[in-house]
Amino acid sequence: MPRAIGRGPRYVKSSRSVLDVPILETALAIRPETLLHPRPEGLYCPPGDFYIDPLRPVARALITHAHSDHARAGHGHVLATRETLDIMRIRLGDGFCGSEQAMPFGGSLTHGGVRVGFHPAGHVLGSAQIELEWQGCRIVVSGDYKRRTDPTAEPFALRRCDVFVTEATFGLPVFRHPDARDEAGRLLASLARFPERTHLIGAYSLGKAQRMIRLLRECGHDAPILLHGALEKVTQYYETRGIALGPLEPVAGRKAQDLAGRIVLCPPSALADRWSRRFPDPVTAVASGWMRIRARARQRGAEIPMVISDHADWRELQQTILETGASEIWVTHGQEDALVHWCQQRGLAARPLRLVGYGDEEAA
Amino acid sequence: MNRFAALIEALAFEPRRLAKLTLMEDYFRAAPDPDRGYCLAALCGALELPSAKPAMLRQLISERTDPVLFALSYDYVGDLSETIALLWPAPAGGPVRDAAIGAVVETLQKATRREVAGLVADWLDTLDERGRWALLKLMTGGFRIGVSASLAKLALARFGRVEAAAIEEIWHGLAPPYAGLFAWLEGRGPRPDPGQALTFRSPMLAHPVEDEDFDRLDPRDFSAEWKWDGIRVQAAGRLRGNDAEIRLFSRSGDDITAAFPDLAGALRFEGVIDGELVVLDGDAVAPFSAVQQRLNRKAVSARLMAEFPAHLIAYDCLFAGEEDLRSLALAGRRERLEALVATHGGRLRASPPLEFDSWADLARQRAQSAEHPAIEGVMLKRLASPYLAGRPKGHWYKWKRDPGLVDCVLMYAQRGHGKRSSYYSDFTFGVWDGDRLVPVGKAYFGFSDAELIELDRFVRQNTTNRFGPVREIMHDARTGLVLEIAYEGLQRSTRHKSGIAMRFPRIHRIRWDKPPAEADRLTTLQAALARAPASPDAPDA
Numbered sequence: 083m084p085r086a087i088g089r090g091p092r093y094v095k096s097s098r099s100v101l102d103v104p105i106l107e108t109a110l111a112i113r114p115e116t117l118l119h120p121r122p123e124g125l126y127c128p129p130g131d132f133y134i135d136p137l138r139p140v141a142r143a144l145i146t147h148a149h150s151d152h153a154r155a156g157h158g159h160v161l162a163t164r165e166t167l168d169i170m171r172i173r174l175g176d177g178f179c180g181s182e183q184a185m186p187f188g189g190s191l192t193h194g195g196v197r198v199g200f201h202p203a204g205h206v207l208g209s210a211q212i213e214l215e216w217q218g219c220r221i222v223v224s225g226d227y228k229r230r231t232d233p234t235a236e237p238f239a240l241r242r243c244d245v246f247v248t249e250a251t252f253g254l255p256v257f258r259h260p261d262a263r264d265e266a267g268r269l270l271a272s273l274a275r276f277p278e279r280t281h282l283i284g285a286y287s288l289g290k291a292q293r294m295i296r297l298l299r300e301c302g303h304d305a306p307i308l309l310h311g312a313l314e315k316v317t318q319y320y321e322t323r324g325i326a327l328g329p330l331e332p333v334a335g336r337k338a339q340d341l342a343g344r345i346v347l348c349p350p351s352a353l354a355d356r357w358s359r360r361f362p363d364p365v366t367a368v369a370s371g372w373m374r375i376r377a378r379a380r381q382r383g384a385e386i387p388m389v390i391s392d393h394a395d396w397r398e399l400q401q402t403i404l405e406t407g408a409s410e411i412w413v414t415h416g417q418e419d420a421l422v423h424w425c426q427q428r429g430l431a432a433r434p435l436r437l438v439g440y441g442d443e444e445a446a
Numbered sequence: 447m448n449r450f451a452a453l454i455e456a457l458a459f460e461p462r463r464l465a466k467l468t469l470m471e472d473y474f475r476a477a478p479d480p481d482r483g484y485c486l487a488a489l490c491g492a493l494e495l496p497s498a499k500p501a502m503l504r505q506l507i508s509e510r511t512d513p514v515l516f517a518l519s520y521d522y523v524g525d526l527s528e529t530i531a532l533l534w535p536a537p538a539g540g541p542v543r544d545a546a547i548g549a550v551v552e553t554l555q556k557a558t559r560r561e562v563a564g565l566v567a568d569w570l571d572t573l574d575e576r577g578r579w580a581l582l583k584l585m586t587g588g589f590r591i592g593v594s595a596s597l598a599k600l601a602l603a604r605f606g607r608v609e610a611a612a613i614e615e616i617w618h619g620l621a622p623p624y625a626g627l628f629a630w631l632e633g634r635g636p637r638p639d640p641g642q643a644l645t646f647r648s649p650m651l652a653h654p655v656e657d658e659d660f661d662r663l664d665p666r667d668f669s670a671e672w673k674w675d676g677i678r679v680q681a682a683g684r685l686r687g688n689d690a691e692i693r694l695f696s697r698s699g700d701d702i703t704a705a706f707p708d709l710a711g712a713l714r715f716e717g718v719i720d721g722e723l724v725v726l727d728g729d730a731v732a733p734f735s736a737v738q739q740r741l742n743r744k745a746v747s748a749r750l751m752a753e754f755p756a757h758l759i760a761y762d763c764l765f766a767g768e769e770d771l772r773s774l775a776l777a778g779r780r781e782r783l784e785a786l787v788a789t790h791g792g793r794l795r796a797s798p799p800l801e802f803d804s805w806a807d808l809a810r811q812r813a814q815s816a817e818h819p820a821i822e823g824v825m826l827k828r829l830a831s832p833y834l835a836g837r838p839k840g841h842w843y844k845w846k847r848d849p850g851l852v853d854c855v856l857m858y859a860q861r862g863h864g865k866r867s868s869y870y871s872d873f874t875f876g877v878w879d880g881d882r883l884v885p886v887g888k889a890y891f892g893f894s895d896a897e898l899i900e901l902d903r904f905v906r907q908n909t910t911n912r913f914g915p916v917r918e919i920m921h922d923a924r925t926g927l928v929l930e931i932a933y934e935g936l937q938r939s940t941r942h943k944s945g946i947a948m949r950f951p952r953i954h955r956i957r958w959d960k961p962p963a964e965a966d967r968l969t970t971l972q973a974a975l976a977r978a979p980a981s982p983d984a985p986d987a
Binding site: 254255256258354372374375376377378379380381383384385386387417419420423424427 | 458459460461511512514515518519522523524525528529532533579590866867868869895
């Protein structure tokens with residue numbers, strides 16, 4: 083029996099739900115747009131007078147995670163997790179913002195009458211979902227997120243809400259991420275077959291690279307792994323946060339014969355760069371959710387395309403949307419058309435926010 | 447299917463030519479007959495599975511997925527087989543069985559049209575994802591794995607330790623699954639007899655001429671002729687009593703006789719001729735768009751043949767009767783060609799040599815031909831050269847006309863297919879007509895991979911409207927992107943609103959710096975079109 087709970091949301095069991103998750107039916111006192119709506123600068127919260135992951139410098143910014151398309155320099159005051167703030171400083175330099183304030187996971191504060199909470203998103207170290215609550219309306223902005231096990235990021239914490247603001251990087255049914263360990267296993271199998279060739283892995287410098295190292299360790303590879311200079315600082319930071327990554331060494335300064343049979347990690351862009359010419363006859367691998375599409379893998383020149391992603395795949399996007407119980411879904415960026423269509427087929431109010439500027443980094 | 451799937455996937459991700467050859471050689475060694483024969487046929491584009499049509503595959507997937515999600519996925523992935531392989535809802539926990547490529551092909555060849563859909567669905571349910579992809583690729587053809595027929599045949603030659611040419615000479619007498627061919631290559635059987643089959647000979651190709659070449663080359667050593675804008679064709683012929691048997695091969699060795707029965711039926715000679723297939727409009731050579739009307743047709747209607755009659759402009763003779771002329775100098779072959787053509791007439795004529803006494807003189811003639819829609823430029827051929835297969839240096843040169851250039855504004859974009867799939871890489875552009883833009887063409891190449899990423903980002907960030915897969919891009923006098931488009935020629939067109947169609951348009955430069963208001967106007971293109979002379983006459987029969 084549906085049961086109304088005051089002015090707040092009421093829970094009903096939906097017969098349409100395949101995953102058998104109750105869908106939250108809202109009887110909201112306010113229109114959620116009065117709490118949060120898109121502006122050219124990014125998602126804006128009028129009662130709190132702040133933005134979430136703004137694309138242009140603003141006075142007050144809440145940042146979900148430190149990837150450059152979400153975390154930009156030049157804001158006045160920044161509220162984020164300790165890890166996100168630290169990584170922003172490493173990547174953007176001191177003075178990346180006027181003043182900063184760290185929020186612990188599970189913690190909350192109230193600003194302008196809006197209660198603000200940070201909860202793990204599972205995307206990269208320190209990545210958060212930001213929860214806003216005001217006048218009985220709860221909105222969760224996921225940032226980028228994933229549901230898979232990843233020892234290098236705090237695990238995703240499900241939050242029930244009225245409006246769920248989701249990404250849709252892999253929002254097409256063709257995207258199904260396989261088990262990441264099997265993908266790493268294919269690389270190690272190639273290393274066993276070609277023990278004299280350098281195995282070069284293109285992986286995004288924040289998150290993917292550290293997860294990749296950890297995966298290789300879990301699969302039993304304990305030899306030193308060599309790092310491109312662009313990965314060193316962030317990787318060292320992960321280790322200071324207690325994430326053990328085993329022996330790591332810089333590539334720089336090594337002779338060609340010293341690179342044979344090694345695993346080398348670099349940003350994907352370095353694969354096509356002059357930097358990669360130092361390796362004689364390397365095997366090129368790329369770790370990214372896009373590797374699921376053969377043409378993308380070939381565009382990248384990947385001989386070993388590893389489908390390893392820090393984003394939710396199609397089923398996990400669906401699962402998460404249903405589990406939040408939200409009755410309204412806003413889609414920030416990625417393949418928003420398909421996800422919006424799917425939500426609408428299920429009777430969920432859904433719309434694309436058409437925010438411009440996310441998803442342009444190599445973070446997938 | 448597993449072994450075959452593993453091969454084509456490995457080929458797809460292996461960029462090195464030598465490693466591709468090794469992969470194929472290893473496969474030919476490991477796979478049994480008839481699997482390897484059908485695989486070879488598939489790699490060479492010689493496998494015919496008439497009952498397996500993309501429409502049937504679309505029907506199968508539409509019964510199993512939401513049509514909107516399928517359409518969006520296909521638009522993104524850009525490849526029908528791969529989209530279906532990734533989307534196919536295989537029964538959870540269902541049996542995973544392998545089906546060998548030989549068994550699949552022979553079952554499909556025997557199946558009636560009605561049975562095929564059920565067979566394919568059953569295979570898709572039991573194969574793994576890679577197997578599904580391989581099966582669908584096999585059925586739809588066009589692997590896009592960077593393997594040409596000639597590369598596959600080269601791998602076969604290495605496998606059998608014979609010259610590639612030895613395989614080419616007998617290839618057209620063979621049919622899948624090539625059991626006799628493999629037996630010969632393994633030393634278990636005799637060389638297959640090409641018998642009376644008319645076969646394809648590797649053609650001689652030209653290098654583009656560079657400005658500095660003219661200092662080194664003596665005009666007296668060369669003959670010159672127009673570079674006609676048709677399709678390169680090798681015609682092989684033989685007489686049997688009163689009947690002539692003729693086969694027409696494309697540059698890559700595909701047998702295209704069936705597409706041009708009017709030309710094949712009009713030819714009557716013994717030997718092998720190299721030339722350009724063109725369409726004549728009266729006595730004038732029609733632009734390439736006329737030839738295009740004849741390509742990729744399921745049926746060749748009498749009306750089509752009457753409207754776009756195919757002719758052959760011959761420029762070389764490889765064989766006269768049984769006599770191999772390829773070791774003769776061009777001048778000698780040319781005499782034999784003219785003798786052959788002189789007794790022939792009809793739809794066969796010889797490409798007329800251009801008279802010139804200096805490179806400057808030839809440059810003038812080439813410039814005067816500008817904007818003639820059926821002439822692409824000039825060919826230079828060394829008089830002393832034998833006919834050499836491949837692209838030997840220093841013998842033949844192509845001297846193409848400089849392209850026309852026009853500044854256009856990007857109007858619409860669509861995702862590409864193949865290598866460019868999932869990026870916005872098909873661009874429709876326009877020029878100003880008064881104060882509005884009219885589309886004048888589409889281009890999908892000419893930019894680098896780095897530029898593609900920038901263009902893709904520009905499209906996504908400046909979309910003002912969506913029509914299915916097509917995005918409308920911001921284009922007004924102040925905001926928008928100017929593309930410098932290079933083209934080979936202009937034609938009048940009733941299909942385009944602008945009344946103009948471009949030949950071979952491509953993006954020459956991206957003008958990030960130029961405001962759209964300064965792009966070219968339609969009147970500029972109309973003036974260029976008006977300067978083009980009427981089509982010149984075809985060479986005398």
